[in-house]
Amino acid sequence: MDYATLAGLVIGILVVTLAIATGSELSIFLDLPSFLIVVGGTFAATMVKFPLSGVFVAMPVGFKAAFRNEKEQPRDFIRKAIAISKLVRKSGHIAAENVKVRNQFFRKGLQLVADGRDLDYIRKVLTQDMALSIQRDEIGAKVFMAIAEFAPAFGMFGTLVGLVQMLSHMNDPTTIGRGMAVALLTTLYGVLIANLIAIPIADKLEDKRQREVALRSLIIECVFQIQQQQNPTAMMEILEAYLPEKQRQLGAKDSYTGSGGSGGGGKPSGNGKGAHAAGSHET
Structure with a gap:
């Protein structure tokens, strides 16, 4: 078990939650439509970029590799x-x-x-085995890096959608503040997913790939x-x-x-x- 990864995620989520809770109510930062735009859009874009089998294989393998600590020296x-x-x-x-x-x-x-x-046969078999294994690890890192790219983009997309909806109800000034807050939540979700989860896991997978090679x-x-x-x-x-x-x-x-x-x-x-x-x- 790689306790550094687990501790980093727990501390990151805890710090963000405490920072929000000390300044305001936590509930105002929870918005299901904003979350669905970011998560759903990111997942859909990732499926477009990679084969379906690659996404469903790479993500579990990526999380497993990120939380597993190799003891072999x-x-x-x-x-x-x-x-x-x-x-x-x-x-x-x-x-x-x-x-x-x-x-x-x-x-x-x-x-x-x-x-x-x-020797020639052994070299061929083992080199091919290593190349295929490394290729699977590379796909996992690329999938998480794609998530890191798409999440902030769809966060901005959700913000634009929220702004359009807000501006379409300008006749009621009391809804402008809440509408703006909801619109910005998608950007918040996208930034958190990219920088707290996707990018660190992608970098850790790349580091483990190099050590595996x-x-x-x-x-x-x-x-x-x-x-x-x-x-x-x-x-x-x-x-x-x-x-x-x-x-x-x-x-x-x-x-x-x-x-x-x-x-x-x-x-x-x-x-x-x-x-x-x-x-x-x-x-």
């Missing part, structure tokens, strides 16, 4: 990959089939290794090294390039000394027993 995959490589060097590629990992993409790569596939690229390289039965020292030199600069020395120390962390790397030893034990843990 690149260093954990490097530890695990080195342990699996030791096991494969000792027992052959088929040994990768019995290693338990939680990450579905990593598990798919290990299955390809266990099946005896060559980096993580999957690391996993692909891990699978390549395992398939080639690379020795642990050379493997660390290749894979540590995917780590931030501050984590590289720590990652190397963990791999060489065998101090496994949360990645379940265990204590690698020269005879491969530590790596074999690591295969029973999950990443």
Whole structure:
């Protein structure tokens, strides 16, 4: 659970509500026709811009991704990959089939290794899988960014509609003030939806997409090294390039000394027993 997203939304709604309630009655800021113009118009425009299936798939996926906090760290995959490589060097590629990992993409790569596939085939399958997954994430970010664009526009549209209705009843001056207030509510709703919900979620999805690309690229390289039965020292030199600069020395120390962390790397030893034990843990 990404508590930052949840806390941000709750605090934002709470601050807006308290600001309104301290200055006037909250009920005067609630207008169903204005809300329907903004929400209905935004949803309709989004459906026009994107395929129907894309909208209904991207929105749930987008909200799920925005509220989900990934716990997988690149260093954990490097530890695990080195342990699996030791096991494969000792027992052959088929040994990768019995290693338990939680990450579905990593598990798919290990299955390809266990099946005896060559590097070109593994590269093609995993790269295509990554591209399709990233494409789905991109659509989710684009849908929320479109909502951020359309919501203020339909808020202004609702304001114009309210102004036309207000000006058409100029013969009754007592209704002008209330009519103007109702007309401006659509702009208020549009601004809130765009800046409190749509834009932050779109930006968070884009950030998570970039991190997912980096993580999957690391996993692909891990699978390549395992398939080639690379020795642990050379493997660390290749894979540590995917780590931030501050984590590289720590990652190397963990791999060489065998101090496994949360990645379940265990204590690698020269005879491969530590790596074999690591295969029973999950990443």
